[in-house]
Ligand SMILES: Nc1nc2c(ncn2[C@@H]2O[C@H](COP(=O)(O)OP(=O)(O)OP(=O)(O)O)[C@@H](O)[C@H]2O)c(=O)[nH]1
């Protein structure tokens with residue numbers, strides 16, 4: 001099955017602007033992407049990275065500046081009809097994801113497999129249904145459930161903390177240091193971030 005990892009290469013992770021400079025947001029994006037590419041590769045798939053701009057990556061990158069919806073919907077229209085195996089899309093901001101998490105995404109033999117994000121997004125999916133389309137942003141998991149239902153797709157959801165944890169805002173950075181030892185965790189540690197306790201909650205601080 002074709003496994004696409006879309007990534008924003010030009011001005012990524014703007015919601016981390018309060019804690020990371022533009023160059024740092026780009027480097028951190030590259031580190032998270034490397035973790036996702038590692039997990040997909042370890043699970044036996046060849047990730048097809050599609051970035052809005054050139055970006056450092058362990059595998060070849062296709063540059064395509066389209067937004068997520070036109071990009072992914074075009075891929076769904078061209079791939080899922082021609083290839084019975086279907087299409088998988090795994091976001092690039094999931095540095096906690098492991099081989100096992102990716103394998104869980106591929107395990108169900110359903111028309112559509114959705115991996116919800118903790119914030120209501122859709123962190124990954126598999127589609128084997130020719131009419132399933134995406135509508136990202138906002139609480140997209142609800143939109144994707146509805147779209148799958150409307151086209152009559154048998155749908156299952158993967159309940160995986162590692163797939164569900166996308167890194168969007170500064171409070172998410174603690175998750176990386178707590179639960180990962182990959183490239184993104186290394187990058188944060190090298191940049192001076194460490195875990196600290198604030199009012200009984202684990203947060204990150206920077207030296
Ligand atoms: N190819 C491609 N990937 C995108 C695009 N927008 C977002 N992504 C990727 O899709 C995933 C989810 O993106 P978001 O978290 O919504 O966006 P972001 O640009 O990374 O971060 P924010 O600027 O904070 O919204 C991340 O892996 C992004 O790199 C796009 O227009 N094209």
Ligand SMILES: C[C@H](OP(=O)(O)O)C(=O)O
Nearest residue numbers: 121122123136137138140
């Ligand atoms: C692309 C978007 O990501 P989020 O903005 O939820 O991180 C979504 O999953 O719909």
